[in-house]
Each structure stands twice: as C-alpha cells, then as structure tokens.
Amino acid sequence: MDAESHDVAAIDPALALGLQLEMRYREIYATAMADVPICNPALGVAATGFRTYGGRALGIVTTPWFMNLVAADLPDGVPTGPAATGTTLRVNLPAGEVEFIAGQLDAIGRIDSCSLFSPVFEFATMEAALETAEEAVRAFFDPATLEPPPAPPAAVNRRDLLRGHFRGREEASE
Structure with a gap:
C-alpha cells in the first residue's frame, strides 16, 4: 500500500487490517519462507483492495508464494463464529x-483464505501480480465487470430428436 493508503488506513479499519497483514506476511517471508x-x-x-464487507475486512494478499482473497475479523467488529x-x-x-x-495467523487471529494462485x-x-490482484478484486466485488455466461444449448426433447427437428435448430444457429 502507498503513503496515501496509510493516511486512509487511519480512518478505514479494513485498510488498516490490510496493512497489518502486509507487515505480518513480510515478517513471515523474511523468516519462515526465506x-x-x-x-x-x-x-x-x-x-490490494481491502474493504469492509459483511462486517469483515476482505481483500487480496499477494506474497512471493501465494495470492489469496482473504477475509478477517475487524479489530473493533463483531467476531465471526x-x-x-x-x-x-x-x-x-x-x-x-x-x-x-478457515485459518489462524499469529498477531492477526482468524483469517479465512481463498487461494487464487499458489x-x-x-x-x-x-506489477503484473498487482494488476491481476486489482482485476480479481473488481471481479469479486463488481459483478458488472464479469462476462455474461454463455447461453445454454437449445434443449432437444425426444419427440424433436425422433422427428429430426434438432437439425433445423443447429443449422439456423450457424
């Protein structure tokens, strides 16, 4: 997170938790993962992209060994079950x-993770990793950015199959 994020983190508890996660994972990288x-x-x-959602902090953590969407309890929030x-x-x-x-992270507490890359x-x-993390945050939290699913194939019932009507549908769609 940049200097501007540090200023906002003083106000936004989700951003502050994102900064705490960064610091904790830097410690882990320098010690256990060295x-x-x-x-x-x-x-x-x-x-990346930490925000409050459903009473928890959610965002993406990128490290040299994984990229995860994470959810963690806010320090002053209601703890999850x-x-x-x-x-x-x-x-x-x-x-x-x-x-x-579900998991636990020393100095943070409960942290739930969804692996995106590992x-x-x-x-x-x-830069490439952060660009991917930003796109992933947009995809998870702004469904308008997602591509619509492909249309399901036309159903063919037994009567149409026996009468050969399915051929007309396939030819019409080509």
Missing part, C-alpha cells in the same frame, strides 16, 4: 458464492 524454493523472487508482499482450522466456509460476495478455508511463478513482475 530461501524456500516455492517463493517467486520477483514478488514482494502487498495487500468459531471455525476449526481447515474448515471450508462459503461466503456470498457480489459476484457469487466463494469458498474460503505458487505464483506465472508472474514475472510484482
């Missing part, structure tokens, strides 16, 4: 239902 081959050395740690680490949870977002895995070797630069 020299681990799964890490992409071209990437750093960043929190208990969930055993590793439990799959379904969260309704504007773009639809998303599955998260490992993250497909990103040659941090």
Whole structure:
C-alpha cells in the first residue's frame, strides 16, 4: 500500500487490517519462507483492495508464494463464529458464492483464505501480480465487470430428436 493508503488506513479499519497483514506476511517471508524454493523472487508482499464487507475486512494478499482473497475479523467488529482450522466456509460476495478455508495467523487471529494462485511463478513482475490482484478484486466485488455466461444449448426433447427437428435448430444457429 502507498503513503496515501496509510493516511486512509487511519480512518478505514479494513485498510488498516490490510496493512497489518502486509507487515505480518513480510515478517513471515523474511523468516519462515526465506530461501524456500516455492517463493517467486520477483514478488514482494502487498495487500490490494481491502474493504469492509459483511462486517469483515476482505481483500487480496499477494506474497512471493501465494495470492489469496482473504477475509478477517475487524479489530473493533463483531467476531465471526468459531471455525476449526481447515474448515471450508462459503461466503456470498457480489459476484457469487466463494469458498474460503478457515485459518489462524499469529498477531492477526482468524483469517479465512481463498487461494487464487499458489505458487505464483506465472508472474514475472510484482506489477503484473498487482494488476491481476486489482482485476480479481473488481471481479469479486463488481459483478458488472464479469462476462455474461454463455447461453445454454437449445434443449432437444425426444419427440424433436425422433422427428429430426434438432437439425433445423443447429443449422439456423450457424
């Protein structure tokens, strides 16, 4: 997050939590993940698009070893119900239902994660990773940016099949 984000974080608890996650994952990268081959050395740690949604902070965390959509309790918010680490949870977002895995992160507490990329070797630069994270945030929280699903194929019932009517439908659509 940039300097402007630090100013906003003083007001917005979701952005502040995003900054805390950045700091915590930087510590993890410098210690537990140092020299681990799964890490992409071209990437750093960043929190993208953090916002309050459903009483929790949601956003994307990018590290040299993963990019996850995360949900965490706000420090002054109502804590979510208990969930055993590793439990799959379904969260309704504007773009639809998303599955998260419940977990715990030292110095943060409960954090639920939805893996987007792991490992993250497909990103040659941090800029490319951040661009992807920004697009993902838009997709999760602004369903208007999603492409409409393809139209379902025309149904063919048994009567049409036996009469050969399905051919006319296929030819008309070509």
